Amino acid sequence: MAEMQPSVLVVEDELAQREVLVYNLENDGFRVIKAGDGNEALLLIEEEQPDIILLDWMLPGTSGIEICRQIKMKPALRATPVIMISARSEEVDKVRGLETGADDYVCKPYSVLELLARVRAQLRRSRPASVGERLIFGDVMLDAETHKVFRDEHELKLGPTEFRLLTTFMEKPGRVWSREQLLDRVWGREIYVDTRTVDVHIGRLRKALSTHGGDDLIRTIRGAGYALG
Structure with a gap:
């Protein structure tokens, strides 16, 4: 990966x-x-x-x-x-x-x-x-150096792909990412992955983010892709 x-x-x-x-x-x-x-x-x-x-x-x-x-x-x-x-x-x-x-x-x-x-x-x-900075969006904090994610001070369990997806979203909150752009950014150009795989991992990320409650932070934009917030 x-x-x-x-x-x-x-x-x-x-x-x-x-x-x-x-x-x-x-x-x-x-x-x-x-x-x-x-x-x-x-x-x-x-x-x-x-x-x-x-x-x-x-x-x-x-x-x-x-x-x-x-x-x-x-x-x-x-x-x-x-x-x-x-x-x-x-x-x-x-x-x-x-x-x-x-x-x-x-x-x-x-x-x-x-x-x-x-x-x-x-x-x-x-x-x-x-460069190992911490990212914060609402009540979510992602520590790039320690690879840990917290929501409302609860540590969340994220797989490596979900962690990279969340990082991509949190670096550019509000930006709409197409499935193809997410594949390039998160999986890399050298790896062939079906675009439906993106949907599966977005589903897992959503589930992980709401483990301890809270609103769904990821928006689905019909025909365009996904965005944070």
């Missing part, structure tokens, strides 16, 4: 730089996707929907600035954090990068440790459970 490792897309055309980043990110527990140019990056962003993107400014073909602009124009990708990496250290370039929608801007040469810290800082905002 796929563990919910945060995924990072590294877009860098210099092989040596790319490999250093990949090595350090994988060591830090990330699933890394690589692209060597802008067009490949745009394809991978659509296909893989990474949790965060490290984007070099100077790329063959489509520039990093243009890729960033395209990412931030698409509603489905707009919330994905982008850290722009550039040899351009002038303030005017930094401002241009941030105005295009980049969430952070790092100048070369950079400290890998600092870059990893910035990656985690962005994920704390966009996918808090992936």
Whole structure:
């Protein structure tokens, strides 16, 4: 079963730089996707929907600035954090990068440790459970580090799949997830699972959440999927 490792897309055309980043990110527990140019990056962003993107400014073909602009124009990708990496250290370039929608801007040469810290800082905002944060929704508390869930101070017994489902919902309360999106996020793309399996696990999650009473927190949106709250 796929563990919910945060995924990072590294877009860098210099092989040596790319490999250093990949090595350090994988060591830090990330699933890394690589692209060597802008067009490949745009394809991978659509296909893989990474949790965060490290984007070099100077790329063959489509520039990093243009890729960033395209990412931030698409509603489905707009919330994905982008850290722009550039040899351009002038303030005017930094401002241009941030105005295009980049969430952070790092100048070369950079400290890998600092870059990893910035990656985690962005994920704390966009996918808090992936960095071991606690998530709270109403009377439900999920502790990503200890893998425990409490409702109204009662500890709930959840299977690993139900835990990942709840994590996905609690990171984005109110967001409607289709069955296909939940399959990608919770089971992983490499695993073939029938969409009805999602319904079975949602049923189990609902049952676990109401072990000690309380309202049903998961809404079924006919023809669309599921949402929390």
